Every structure is written in C-alpha cells, then in structure tokens.
Amino acid sequence: MTSEPLNDTAxxxxxxxxxxxxxxxxxxxxxxxxxxxxxxxTTLDGVMYPLTVSILGPADGSFALKTTxxxxxxxxxxxxxxxxxxxxxxxxxx
Numbered sequence: 293m294t295s296e297p298l299n300d301t302a303x304x305x306x307x308x309x310x311x312x313x314x315x316x317x318x319x320x321x322x323x324x325x326x327x328x329x330x331x332x333x334t335t336l337d338g339v340m341y342p343l344t345v346s347i348l349g350p351a352d353g354s355f356a357l358k359t360t361x362x363x364x365x366x367x368x369x370x371x372x373x374x375x376x377x378x379x380x381x382x383x384x385x386x
Contacts, residue, residue, distance in 0.1 A: 302332030302359060312368070320378060322368035333358040362386070 310324030335356040363386070370380025 302330045304328055304330040314372075318372040320368070320370040320372065320380065322370070322380075322382075323366070324368065324382075325363070325365040327361065327363040329361050330359045 306326055306328035308324070308326040310322060312320050312322040314320050333356055335354050337354045364384060366382045366384035368380050368382040370378045372378055
C-alpha cells in the first residue's frame with residue numbers, strides 16, 4: 293500500500309457566464325454556469341483499485357486517476373438591501 297497523494301496540480305481553464313434580471317424594485321433573479329477543463333493523470337504503481345481484496349498477495353497493478361472536466365449551473369435569488377448591497381441564495385447541480 294502506498295500513501296502517495298492524489299492532490300497534484302494541473303493547468304485549468306474555466307469559462308464562466310451569468311445573467312441577472314431585476315424584476316422588482318429590490319428583487320434579483322439570476323442564472324450562472326461554468327465549465328472547467330484540465331488534463332492531468334496521476335498513476336499509483338503497486339496499488340489495486342480501492343476496496344478490492346487480493347487473495348494472491350501484494351498488489352502488482354496500478355491505479356490511475358485522470359482529471360478532464362467538470363461543470364455546474366446555478367440559479368440565484370436575491371434582494372437589494374441598498375443599491376450597493378445584495379443578499380442572495382444560490383444553488384444548482386455541479
């Protein structure tokens with residue numbers, strides 16, 4: 293078993309877009325989303341796939357983790373406390 297971490301870094305690009313609409317004097321509704329792209333692969337030699345048991349002794353294979361992309365979309369609902377302060381809640385799938 294190895295204790296090599298899987299938290300390596302990679303160059304990442306993540307475009308973001310959003311839109312807000314003020315539908316009453318102090319209410320805001322919005323939609324936003326992003327998609328991130330990276331290309332990083334980490335391989336751990338001598339490690340079996342997690343939660344498997346080897347009846348033949350120590351692991352002699354390898355386990356790899358590849359990061360490619362992720363995305364999220366969120367809705368926003370907010371209220372303007374004053375012209376420069378917005379309180380809001382947001383949520384959605386990632």
